[in-house]
Amino acid sequence: xxxxxxxxxxxxxxxxxxxxxxxxxxxxxxxxxxxxxxxxxxxxxxxxxxxxxxxxxxxxxxxxxxxxxxxxxxxxxxxxxxxxxxxxxxxxxxxxxxxxxxxxxxxxxxxxxxxxxxxxxxxxxxxxxxxxxxxxxxxxxxxxxxxxxxxxxxxxxxxxxxxxxxxxxxxxxxxxxxxxxxxxxxxxxxxxxxxxxxxxxxxxxxxxxxxxxxxxxxxxxxxxxxxxx
Numbered sequence: 749x750x751x752x753x754x755x756x757x758x759x760x761x762x763x764x765x766x767x768x769x770x771x772x773x774x775x776x777x778x779x780x781x782x783x784x785x786x787x788x789x790x791x792x793x794x795x796x797x798x799x800x801x802x803x804x805x806x807x808x809x810x811x812x813x814x815x816x817x818x819x820x821x822x823x824x825x826x827x828x829x830x831x832x833x834x835x836x837x838x839x840x841x842x843x844x845x846x847x848x849x850x851x852x853x854x855x856x857x858x859x860x861x862x863x864x865x866x867x868x869x870x871x872x873x874x875x876x877x878x879x880x881x882x883x884x885x886x887x888x889x890x891x892x893x894x895x896x897x898x899x900x901x902x903x904x905x906x907x908x909x910x911x912x913x914x915x916x917x918x919x920x921x922x923x924x925x926x927x928x929x930x931x932x933x934x935x936x937x938x939x940x941x942x943x944x945x946x947x948x949x950x951x952x953x954x955x956x957x958x959x960x961x962x963x964x965x966x967x968x969x970x971x972x973x974x975x976x977x
Contacts, residue, residue, distance in 0.1 A: 752913065752945050753779035753802060757811035760797055760968075771797045773968045774811070784939040784946045786956035789965035795949045796917055798965065802947055803915040804832045816912055833861045837906030841918040843898040845890040851877065851901045852886035858909050876904035879942075880934060896927035903934065907944075914938070916948040920955055932958040 758775040761768050771794045779785055779802075787795040800806040801813060804820050807828070813821045818831060845854045855873040877886050880900040890898050899919065906914055916935065920928035936958045938944040948959060956962045964971045 750781055751778045752781040752783070752816060753777070753947075754814045755802075755811070758798075758801065758808055758813060759810040760794070760801060760806070761809045770809075771968050772801075772808075775968075775970055777963065777970060779945065779947065782939070782943050782945055784936065784958070784960040785948070786959035786962040787947065787949045787965060788951065788953070788956055788962055791951075792967075793965040794968040795965050799915055799917055799947060799949045803836045803838060803913070804828045833858065834909070835912040837909065837911035837914045839899070839903055839906050839914065839916040839919045841921040843890070843902040845898055845901060845905075847890050850887050850889055851882060851893065851904075854890070854901055855886075855905045855908050858905060862909070872908050873904070876908040877901070879907060879938075880904045894927070895923055896930055899923065899927075899931050900934065903931070903938075907938070912945070914944050914946045916946060918949055918951070920950070920952065925954075928952075928955065 755775055755777040758772055759770065760772040761770040775798065787799060789795045797806065801808055802815070808821050811821070812819060815835065820828060820831060823831060852870065852873050855876050856869045859869040859872060874883070874886065877883055880903050882897060882900050882904065885893065885897060890901070893901065919935070920931050923931060932955055935946055935948070939946050939960070948955070950956055
C-alpha cells in the first residue's frame with residue numbers, strides 16, 4: 749500500500765520572547781493510504797502540533813511533509829489554504845458549528861469555497877448527513893441536537909468535500925463514554941468501509957483501540973508505534 753503522508757526530519761519551534769521552544773524534534777513518519785492512525789502522548793508532547801502540520805494549519809520550522817503528490821512544507825499561506833480546502837477534513841473536540849444555521853447549512857459551509865450550484869451543495873450535504881446517520885436531522889439547529897449528534901454533523905461537514913485525509917483532534921474529548929464509542933465506531937466505519945485515511949489525536953487509550961495503529965510521542969520525539977490487535 750502506498751504512503752499518503754511522508755514526513756522526514758520534521759521540526760517545529762516557537763519563539764517566546766528571547767526563548768526558542770522546540771516542540772518537535774526530527775520526526776520521521778509514514779502514513780499509508782487507508783490508515784487509521786492514533787497519535788498519543790502526554791500533554792505537551794507535540795501531538796496536536798504534529799496534527800496541525802499534517803493538516804496544513806501550521807508550517808514547519810524544518811524537514812518535509814508530503815501529502816499525496818504535494819510537498820506542503822514548501823507552500824505559502826495562500827496556496828496552503830487552497831490545498832486544505834481541497835484535501836483536508838477537520839474534526840475538533842468542540843464541534844465549531846454555527847448555532848444560527850441548520851445541520852444541513854453547517855455541512856454545506858466548506859462547499860461555499862467551491863464553484864457549484866446551491867442545489868449541488870444541498871445534494872452533497874444530504875449525502876454526508878445520511879452517511880453519518882443524520883438523514884432526518886438536516887433542518888435541526890445545533891441547540892436541538894445532542895452532543896453526539898453535533899459531532900456527527902461536524903464529521904459530515906468534514907466529509908462533504910470528499911477530502912483526501914481526515915484529521916481529528918480529540919474528537920470524543922467532550923463526550924460521555926457511550927456516545928464517544930458511537931463516534932469512534934463511525935470513524936472506524938468511514939475508514940474500513942469507505943477507505944478514508946484518518947489521523948486522530950487522543951489522550952484516551954480506549955479511543956486509540958479503534959485505530960489501526962498508534963504512534964506515541966514524548967517531548968516532541970516519536971517513541972514507538974503499535975498496531976491494533
